[in-house]
Amino acid sequence: MSLAYPLHTAHQTKPLTTAADAIDELGLRMAFAKDEEVYGQDEDADMLYRVVSGVVRTSRLMSDGRRQVGDFYYPGDVFGLEPGDAHRFAAEALTDCVVLVLKQSTLRAHADDEALTKIIWEAAARELERAQEHVMLLGRKSAFEKVASFLNEITHRGADSGHGDLPMSRQDIADYLGLTIETVSRTISRLQTAAIIEFEGCRRFHVRNDAALARLSE
């Protein structure tokens, strides 16, 4: 059972997308502490979620402990949508975060709500698009290209594309890219030596050569 608790604060945050209100109205706001589980692998998928603040990570474990990170979800992103009726990946709070939770039953009761249907369809589309991109990255890119792609995406995800913040650990990055932490670390060092990026601390970086970073990402 999750330790998360519902927040009954009445104040509305600014809608993050034009269609955000459907979930805003129907959903329940919950807070999760860093490293807390939102839902577990193989649990029933009877909720839909949207990040309000913080970052969520989905991941899946193999029986021998190998881990694959599915994706990272930022404020505004919908997650928890599953092709089947069980969660194939677990979802964990990467940082302290607030999440809007919507029951599937509520969802079905509003099946005729066009705005809601649109949100779900767009979430599914985005999920599929990212999974396909992930397949490309994992299947055919070198470690160097993987790390460059990852950092490049981080910089373009935020509004300001000259720098990036990494809320996730090196282990998270490694498990997302299908590498080891050592390889991620070494590759980041090489990117710095090549004057393509520059880190201040290990969780924040600036892009020195945007074109080179983009080229390495293919």
Added chain:
Amino acid sequence: MSLAYPLHTAHQTKPLTTAADAIDELGLRMAFAKDEEVYGQDEDADMLYRVVSGVVRTSRLMSDGRRQVGDFYYPGDVFGLEPGDAHRFAAEALTDCVVLVLKQSTLRAHADDEALTKIIWEAAARELERAQEHVMLLGRKSAFEKVASFLNEITHRGADSGHGDLPMSRQDIADYLGLTIETVSRTISRLQTAAIIEFEGCRRFHVRNDAALARLSE
């Protein structure tokens, strides 16, 4: 422009799923010769497809020629559904095949058709599920496990699970698994040496040790 031509044969094939009729009725039947392109990478996605006979492969090329195979589609499978409005992967006929083609415009005209909506939703769900499984395979499995997983899935896709047919080349398998043909070939040889599978010719095999194959697939 595709060389495929519409077939106006009136005879109906047996529906492959209970909900198959919606596409059967609205779609146009087209034949594609082996290696012919159904649609190209980055083309507009304005059709939805379902395999009637034969096998279809989706793939994507990087600018330097590296190729990633997205998936293989068998009779009954829907493909061509895209998260955006362009095809991220090309689709090619792996064998001579017949495909049902449905225009997006026709599809929108029947947006209220529940059966059709269900087909599309299920296709999207299946697509996402397979992409996620693919991510797991590419990110965290060894060459041995990748090949074993692949062969295991082939055997369970067909009705008779004791054997498998490979309509695709070693290159196709390699590009699906993120390996080279040599590694695929060597791994298959090792699986035979280990008496887990047995090939007759290079496109057909029997499973000798189902448990071992399943275990290697995780």
Added chain:
DNA sequence: CGTCATCTTGATTACGCTCAAGCTCCGTGG
């Protein structure tokens, strides 16, 4: 300021890739 987790760096190993022959199978033509 000390402690511990996280990250970086180094040395070595190994898995899968590359390059290079052979081999098999199948279609084609003599």
Added chain:
DNA sequence: CCACGGAGCTTGAGCGTAATCAAGATGACG
């Protein structure tokens, strides 16, 4: 019917990239 040719598959030798094993360095937090 068999010989030939070529594409696709297999096998081998050597190499390179990323993994593993092992210390250190950094930095967050009490």
